[in-house]
Amino acid sequence: MQRVSKFFREIAREMRKVSWPRRAELTRYTITVITTVAIFAVFFAGIDLGISKLIRLILE
Structure with a gap:
């Protein structure tokens, strides 16, 4: 207990x-942290949307 x-x-x-x-x-x-997180969230959401649309175009 002493320790x-x-x-x-x-x-x-x-x-x-x-x-x-x-x-x-x-x-x-x-x-700064909140702004950075928001910018990255928008960036990756855009990348995700773009890749999703590209895959849909390829598969149709």
Whole structure:
């Protein structure tokens, strides 16, 4: 049990050393991630639609 409590104390000590982003940085990073994911989603949806139509043309 002592090893477990020591482990969690060490975690708390290390977490205090972490450099957390400020609110403005966090907002900018979040917007960047959401925008990137949206762009990739649209891109792959377009690729998927194009390939699907191509396969339908070939099989008909």
